[in-house]
Amino acid sequence: MDAKQKFEQFVASEGLRRTGQRTKVLDVFLATERHVTVQELHDLVRKKHKGIGYATVARTVKLICESGLCRQVDFGDGALRYEHKYDHEHHDHLICVECGKFEEIYSPKLEKLQHELVRKYDYVQKSHKLDIFGLCPECAKKNAQKTT
Amino acid sequence: MDAKQKFEQFVASEGLRRTGQRTKVLDVFLATERHVTVQELHDLVRKKHKGIGYATVARTVKLICESGLCRQVDFGDGALRYEHKYDHEHHDHLICVECGKFEEIYSPKLEKLQHELVRKYDYVQKSHKLDIFGLCPECAKKNAQKTT
DNA sequence: GGAGTATTTGATAATGATTATCAATAGCAC
DNA sequence: GTGCTATTGATAATCATTATCAAATACTCC
Ligand SMILES: [Mn+2]
Ligand SMILES: [Mn+2]
Ligand SMILES: [Zn+2]
Ligand SMILES: [Zn+2]
Numbered sequence: 001m002d003a004k005q006k007f008e009q010f011v012a013s014e015g016l017r018r019t020g021q022r023t024k025v026l027d028v029f030l031a032t033e034r035h036v037t038v039q040e041l042h043d044l045v046r047k048k049h050k051g052i053g054y055a056t057v058a059r060t061v062k063l064i065c066e067s068g069l070c071r072q073v074d075f076g077d078g079a080l081r082y083e084h085k086y087d088h089e090h091h092d093h094l095i096c097v098e099c100g101k102f103e104e105i106y107s108p109k110l111e112k113l114q115h116e117l118v119r120k121y122d123y124v125q126k127s128h129k130l131d132i133f134g135l136c137p138e139c140a141k142k143n144a145q146k147t148t
Numbered sequence: 149m150d151a152k153q154k155f156e157q158f159v160a161s162e163g164l165r166r167t168g169q170r171t172k173v174l175d176v177f178l179a180t181e182r183h184v185t186v187q188e189l190h191d192l193v194r195k196k197h198k199g200i201g202y203a204t205v206a207r208t209v210k211l212i213c214e215s216g217l218c219r220q221v222d223f224g225d226g227a228l229r230y231e232h233k234y235d236h237e238h239h240d241h242l243i244c245v246e247c248g249k250f251e252e253i254y255s256p257k258l259e260k261l262q263h264e265l266v267r268k269y270d271y272v273q274k275s276h277k278l279d280i281f282g283l284c285p286e287c288a289k290k291n292a293q294k295t296t
Numbered sequence: 297g298g299a300g301t302a303t304t305t306g307a308t309a310a311t312g313a314t315t316a317t318c319a320a321t322a323g324c325a326c
Numbered sequence: 327g328t329g330c331t332a333t334t335g336a337t338a339a340t341c342a343t344t345a346t347c348a349a350a351t352a353c354t355c356c
Contacts, residue, residue: 297356298355298356299354299355299356300353300354300355300356301352301353301354302351302352302353302354303350303351303352303353304349304350304351304352305347305348305349305350305351306347306348306349306350307346307347307348308345308346308347309344309345309346309347310343310344310345310346311342311343311344311345312341312342312343312344313340313341313342313343314339314340314341314342315338315339315340315341316337316338316339316340317336317337317338317339318334318335318336318337318338319334319335319336320333320334320335320336321332321333321334321335322331322332322333322334323330323331323332323333324329324330324331324332325328325329325330325331326327326328326329326330
């Protein structure tokens with residue numbers, strides 16, 4: 001089942017309606033691999049479809065999350081971002097605090113350790129968010145030169 | 149050197165001025181072990197010192213962070229929170245999404261793994277933020293009963 | 297101690313992201 | 327097609343954070 005089918009199935013199962021706006025927002029979202037804010041996604045949507053409002057984009061991206069195709073991420077820059085989740089392995093982020101560039105990182109060992117920790121506290125794990133902030137190789141080099 | 153001394157040293161070294169407001173905000177902040185928002189800290193401050201404004205509290209808690217006594221945390225509930233850093237070991241958070249209760253967790257293994265990952269990507273690590281969301285034992289129990 | 301100066305303060309406004317409102321529109325069951 | 331209800335889009339409300347600015351205050355130098 002592809003992403004669009006999964007979304008339509010979710011919409012149907014929730015008793016929601018199939019609308020042109022929802023389809024178009026989903027298409028635009030699926031067509032980018034960026035980690036977009038609602039504002040950015042709205043801008044992308046309006047390039048193709050003039051009439052769609054900000055509120056609709058905001059509401060739809062939330063629906064997409066609920067359907068399991070999308071995940072909220074927070075890089076700490078003031079606005080929530082959304083990224084693909086379907087057909088994408090879970091990962092965390094390594095973010096450059098200078099230029100905003102980031103890497104998607106994953107370590108099964110790290111995930112396993114987390115689960116062990118959670119179990120130790122008798123919690124039931126739902127999700128987690130690991131963001132590592134630092135300097136990318138380029139920015140690290142620049143900074144090293146500055147201090148010289 | 150205790151926390152208050154460290155703050156005064158920071159203020160002096162930055163060429164800033166020693167004011168009654170800054171001292172009072174710091175005192176109130178040090179007197180709680182909670183993870184407070186600016187709003188909450190302002191409320192606490194005003195219980196003792198009526199005249200101190202929100203903006204001053206917001207500015208001062210930032211200063212306290214810069215001085216190394218305080219750390220920003222984000223539990224994803226809409227407002228940034230601040231917690232003690234001085235005389236407190238680094239730790240991450242395990243947060244109950246139902247009731248907001250949380251545990252402070254720490255694993256040297258986990259920290260080490262992170263550093264290895266960062267090195268693999270040639271990044272220079274500055275900080276990291278790991279928040280695990282789940283259900284605390286009590287809320288997990290309640291939820292289990294509901295589904296029964 | 298007092299004058300001069302730059303910082304700090306607190307009330308208020310500005311900003312920006314998110315959420316709520318509501319009349320008009322459109323999907324869906326019949 | 328009709329009727330009912332969800333959805334939409336423009337706009338306003340909300341809320342945290344940041345900016346503004348005149349008045350108050352801390353600090354330096356005498
Ligand atoms: Mn990603
Ligand atoms: Mn903590
Ligand atoms: Zn960079
Ligand atoms: Zn709980």
